[in-house]
Structure formats: structure tokens, C-alpha cells
Amino acid sequence: MTPLALASSPAAAAAPGVPAKQDTAHGRPRANHGHGARLTAAFAALERFPALAESRNRVLSLVSEDRPSTNDVVAAIESDVALVIAVLRQANQVAAKRQKPVENIVEGVEVLSPEHVQELARNTATFEFFERAKEWDVAPERFRLHSVAVQRAADRLAAEAGYPHRDRLLVTALLHDIGKLVLMQAYPGYPRLIHAGARTPEERLHRERRELGVDHALVGGVLARRWNLPNSIASAIERHHSEDAEGEAAWVRLADMVAHYSHSQPVSSRELLSAARAVGFGPTELRAVLYDLPYSNNERPRAVEPCPLSARELDVLKRLGQGMVYKQIAHELTLSTSTVRTHLHNIYGKLGAVDRAQAVLHATERGWL
Numbered sequence: 001m002t003p004l005a006l007a008s009s010p011a012a013a014a015a016p017g018v019p020a021k022q023d024t025a026h027g028r029p030r031a032n033h034g035h036g037a038r039l040t041a042a043f044a045a046l047e048r049f050p051a052l053a054e055s056r057n058r059v060l061s062l063v064s065e066d067r068p069s070t071n072d073v074v075a076a077i078e079s080d081v082a083l084v085i086a087v088l089r090q091a092n093q094v095a096a097k098r099q100k101p102v103e104n105i106v107e108g109v110e111v112l113s114p115e116h117v118q119e120l121a122r123n124t125a126t127f128e129f130f131e132r133a134k135e136w137d138v139a140p141e142r143f144r145l146h147s148v149a150v151q152r153a154a155d156r157l158a159a160e161a162g163y164p165h166r167d168r169l170l171v172t173a174l175l176h177d178i179g180k181l182v183l184m185q186a187y188p189g190y191p192r193l194i195h196a197g198a199r200t201p202e203e204r205l206h207r208e209r210r211e212l213g214v215d216h217a218l219v220g221g222v223l224a225r226r227w228n229l230p231n232s233i234a235s236a237i238e239r240h241h242s243e244d245a246e247g248e249a250a251w252v253r254l255a256d257m258v259a260h261y262s263h264s265q266p267v268s269s270r271e272l273l274s275a276a277r278a279v280g281f282g283p284t285e286l287r288a289v290l291y292d293l294p295y296s297n298n299e300r301p302r303a304v305e306p307c308p309l310s311a312r313e314l315d316v317l318k319r320l321g322q323g324m325v326y327k328q329i330a331h332e333l334t335l336s337t338s339t340v341r342t343h344l345h346n347i348y349g350k351l352g353a354v355d356r357a358q359a360v361l362h363a364t365e366r367g368w369l
Contacts, residue, residue: 042185104167179220
């Protein structure tokens with residue numbers, strides 16, 4: 001089906017925000033707008049894409065606390081497409097004079113004040129679980145579920161490989177399919193009519209190129225640049241289905257396939273192995289991820305809050321967490337027992353802990369140990 005046929009099918013209507021002319025012979029709306037007008041209207045509609053109400057409410061609750069946990073605020077924002085977009089866009093506007101753009105939510109929360117984050121969350125439209133959003137029908141929830149699944153797959157892969165840019169990868173993985181939202185708005189028959197009969201992600205992408213002349217990855221990259229998101233993110237979104245994808249795009253491509261597999265959706269084993277090799281994964285590493293992912297996301301602590309402890313204090317606390325007594329710690333670090341006691345006294349004061357167990361727990365939860 002060609003774009004014209006798709007737009008003119010009885011089930012399709014004009015793109016939201018674009019008035020449809022009337023067919024004078026039959027009194028039916030006739031969609032005669034080109035791709036440019038459709039995509040422009042769709043880009044405008046994305047400005048109103050809603051956040052999950054629960055995610056928005058968690059952010060508001062966290063930032064209203066006396067001493068909000070940066071770790072918890074970051075995690076709440078990272079769980080939602082609309083909130084991630086809002087924070088990244090605003091943070092890059094605020095930090096426009098920085099040489100390096102804001103590429104992740106950890107940096108975004110550092111740039112913006114809690115009051116600023118609170119204002120962004122309050123001004124974001126929301127949708128509820130199972131709710132049919134007015135402008136987006138069932139797209140927000142369905143889109144969020146897959147986005148979060150790919151994000152978790154990317155995190156699991158990064159943990160397996162020791163990938164150093166985890167914070168940015170989580171953002172890119174969550175936003176990788178924003179082009180689909182554009183196509184949903186521009187072509188009301190998308191994805192049902194375009195993807196009909198296609199089983200794997202590769203097959204669906206080929207259908208998009210054949211029927212529409214573009215694909216969601218390319219459109220997503222364009223949208224990311226329109227929003228002035230960092231080029232590192234826009235490029236990865238644009239190329240996340242490319243067979244020759246490199247860097248972050250390759251990680252997202254593999255994560256997307258792994259997420260489909262973990263939700264019992266068809267994936268080409270040949271393409272999956274090829275994508276794994278592109279990031280240096282062999283069959284053994286890939287098997288470990290495929291086995292583990294459906295059961296646990298193996299979430300690792302995030303060291304997103306500045307650690308108040310010195311390097312030596314961290315050395316002492318780490319050994320304390322391993323069950324060592326003062327004399328053992330002093331011997332291993334070549335310190336006197338009284339110096340170890342002094343370090344522990346300072347550690348308890350800085351962390352607001354009353355004993356060793358509380359100090360170790362506090363530091364571990366914040367990713368410092």
C-alpha cells in the first residue's frame with residue numbers, strides 16, 4: 001500500500017492538526033497533504049506527548065522532600081519518555097554555553113534545580129494505566145512498555161560488558177523509537193496497515209521504507225535534532241536498525257532485539273548474533289543475558305550523588321562492609337587502630353549513620369561501594 005493509498009483508505013483520516021479537504025462528489029474527507037505537512041503536524045503533536053501519571057507523581061513527591069535523593073529522582077525520570085525529553089531539552093537550554101551538551105538525566109538533574117524539575121513535571125500532560133489518551137489513543141502505554149523493556153535490556157547488556165556510558169545509553173534506549181510516535185500521528189493506519197504480515201523488526205522496517213519512503217529510525221533522528229538533543233543521542237536513534245551500526249547505535253540495536261526476544265516476539269537469530277558481535281559479545285555472553293533478562297533486571301546501584309567521603313574513608317568503609325574488625329582494617333591499610341577509629345567517626349558523621357551497618361547500607365544504596 002502506497003502512502004497515498006494509506007492516507008485515502010476508509011479507516012484513515014487526515015493527520016492530526018492538518019485540516020482535511022472535503023471530497024465534493026462524496027462528502028468524505030480527502031487527505032491530499034504531502035509527507036512534509038503530515039510530518040510537520042506530527043512533530044507538533046509530539047510536544048504534547050504525555051507522561052505516565054505514576055511516573056510524574058513520583059517525581060513530584062521526591063523533589064518535594066527536604067533532602068531529595070538524586071538517585072531516586074533520576075530513576076523516576078528515566079522511567080518515562082515524556083519526562084526524559086522534557087528534562088533533557090530544558091537542561092540543554094539552561095546549559096547552552098557549556099562546551100559539552102547534557103547527554104543524560106544524571107547531568108540534567110545536576111543542571112536543573114529541584115524547583116525547576118518540579119515545574120517541568122507539573123506542566124507535563126499525563127495518562128493513566130489502561131487509559132485511552134484523547135489524542136494518542138492507546139499509543140502512550142504500549143510505547144512506554146516497549147521503551148522501558150529496551151532500556152532494561154540495554155542496562156543488562158551494559159552491565160555484562162562493563163560499558164562505561166550507562167547513563168547516556170539508558171536515555172538513548174528509552175527514546176530509540178520516538179520516530180514511531182511521529183508516524184502514528186502522520187499516518188493513522190500506522191503501524192497496523194504498514195506492518196501487516198511483518199514479523200521481525202527488520203521486516204517491519206523494510207515495510208516502512210517501501211510504503212512510506214522513510215522509516216521510524218530516520219524520522220526519530222530528525223525529531224531528536226529538532227528538539228536540540230545531543231547529536232550522540234540523535235545519531236544512535238537514527239541508526240539503531242542499521243546492520244553496520246556502531247557505538248551506541250549498535251548497543252541499542254542489540255537491546256531492541258533482546259527486548260523483543262524476552263517478550264516472546266519473533267527475532268531473527270542470525271540478526272541477533274550479528275548485532276551481538278558488533279558490540280563484542282560472543283555466544284556465551286549473549287546466552288547469559290537472554291537467560292537472565294526475563295527474570296531480573298539486575299539493577300545496579302547508581303553513583304549519581306556526590307560522595308562526601310574521602311578515598312581513604314571509602315577504603316575503610318569498604319573493608320568494614322566486608323566484616324573486618326578495626327585491627328584487620330588497620331593492618332591491611334597500614335594505619336594505626338586509632339586512625340581507623342577516627343576515619344569511622346568521620347564516616348558516621350558525614351553519612352548521618354549511628355553504626356557500621358547503617359553506614360554500609362547508606363553508602364551501598366547510593367552506589368558508593
